[in-house]
Amino acid sequence: MAMDVVDYEIKGSEMQFVEVELDPGEAAVGEAGSLMFMDAGIGMDTVFGDGGAQQGGFFGKLLGAGKRLVTGESLFTTVYSNQVNAKQRVAFAAPYPGKILPMDLRQLGGTLICQKDAFLCAARGVSLGIHFQQKLSVGFFGGEGFIMQKLEGDGLAFVHAGGTVVRRELQPGQTLLVDTGCLVAMTPNVSFEIQYVGKIKTALFGGEGLFFAKVSGPGTVWLQSLPFSRLASRVFAAAPQRGGSREEGSVLGGLAAGGLLGGVLGGDDE
Numbered sequence: 001m002a003m004d005v006v007d008y009e010i011k012g013s014e015m016q017f018v019e020v021e022l023d024p025g026e027a028a029v030g031e032a033g034s035l036m037f038m039d040a041g042i043g044m045d046t047v048f049g050d051g052g053a054q055q056g057g058f059f060g061k062l063l064g065a066g067k068r069l070v071t072g073e074s075l076f077t078t079v080y081s082n083q084v085n086a087k088q089r090v091a092f093a094a095p096y097p098g099k100i101l102p103m104d105l106r107q108l109g110g111t112l113i114c115q116k117d118a119f120l121c122a123a124r125g126v127s128l129g130i131h132f133q134q135k136l137s138v139g140f141f142g143g144e145g146f147i148m149q150k151l152e153g154d155g156l157a158f159v160h161a162g163g164t165v166v167r168r169e170l171q172p173g174q175t176l177l178v179d180t181g182c183l184v185a186m187t188p189n190v191s192f193e194i195q196y197v198g199k200i201k202t203a204l205f206g207g208e209g210l211f212f213a214k215v216s217g218p219g220t221v222w223l224q225s226l227p228f229s230r231l232a233s234r235v236f237a238a239a240p241q242r243g244g245s246r247e248e249g250s251v252l253g254g255l256a257a258g259g260l261l262g263g264v265l266g267g268d269d270e
Contacts (some may be wrong), residue, residue, distance in 0.1 A: 004026040004028070004125060005156075006026060006156060015097055016094050017094060018158050019091045020121070024086070025082060026124070028090060028121055028123055029126065031119055035091075036093040038091070039088040039089050042082055045079045097162065097226070098163055098224065098226065099164065109187065110152060112159075113186050116147060116149050118161065120160045130147055150188075161222065161224035162224045165225075166222070170190065175214060176214075177212040180213045183222075184223060189219045194211050195213075196211055
């Protein structure tokens with residue numbers, strides 16, 4: 001399927017969104033729930049499977065939907081197409097604090113492997129598939145699991161990562177040890193393995209888990225400083241329903257505030 005060539009602008013700092021400009025007849029594919037706004041001349045069409053498989057007949061649609069279901073995504077994607085004779089804009093927002101990365105698949109050799117919830121949107125024609133890790137150790141202990149997303153085509157795709165993002169170019173034989181949740185994306189020629197931290201004391205009390213992701217060049221990797229799983233665990237640990245294991249301010253300040261609030265709500269009994 002021919003790729004649409006789209007213009008874009010990424011706005012914001014911590015909570016970013018990407019604004020895509022569509023010429024007449026062009027379209028973009030968005031992940032479910034990612035839409036922020038769109039001009040009135042853009043039409044929406046929910047398709048079964050991914051946007052790249054919609055011309056492949058029923059079995060093509062079924063295969064595309066099956067790939068997305070395996071990676072934990074929705075069975076449906078939404079295609080936003082420009083239906084008027086003027087440029088129109090559609091914007092897609094990041095789901096949590098971080099950065100939106102524009103990935104030109106043509107410059108990356110046509111394929112990008114990324115974590116299964118990283119895809120945000122893409123130009124029409126980019127295919128969303130699945131990538132199976134070849135080694136069982138990666139599947140059992142790799143943090144992101146046995147299955148990752150595979151983006152294919154020669155157009156633009158937009159990937160979201162948490163916190164700050166760093167791009168590392170790995171030379172042949174060069175190895176990097178990464179927290180398993182911090183790996184966002186990589187080119188397919190990068191070798192991905194799992195390595196034990198090495199010491200029982202470090203594994204049990206170091207707070208970093210039992211395993212590292214070992215990535216080896218040649219190729220390119222993108223790393224994130226704040227995986228969503230890490231953010232969610234901190235929020236859950238401090239949630240009121242669990243008693244709020246950590247509260248802001250000092251103990252005395254908390255007691256004083258509690259007493260003052262109780263007095264206001266309960267009134268003066270004397």
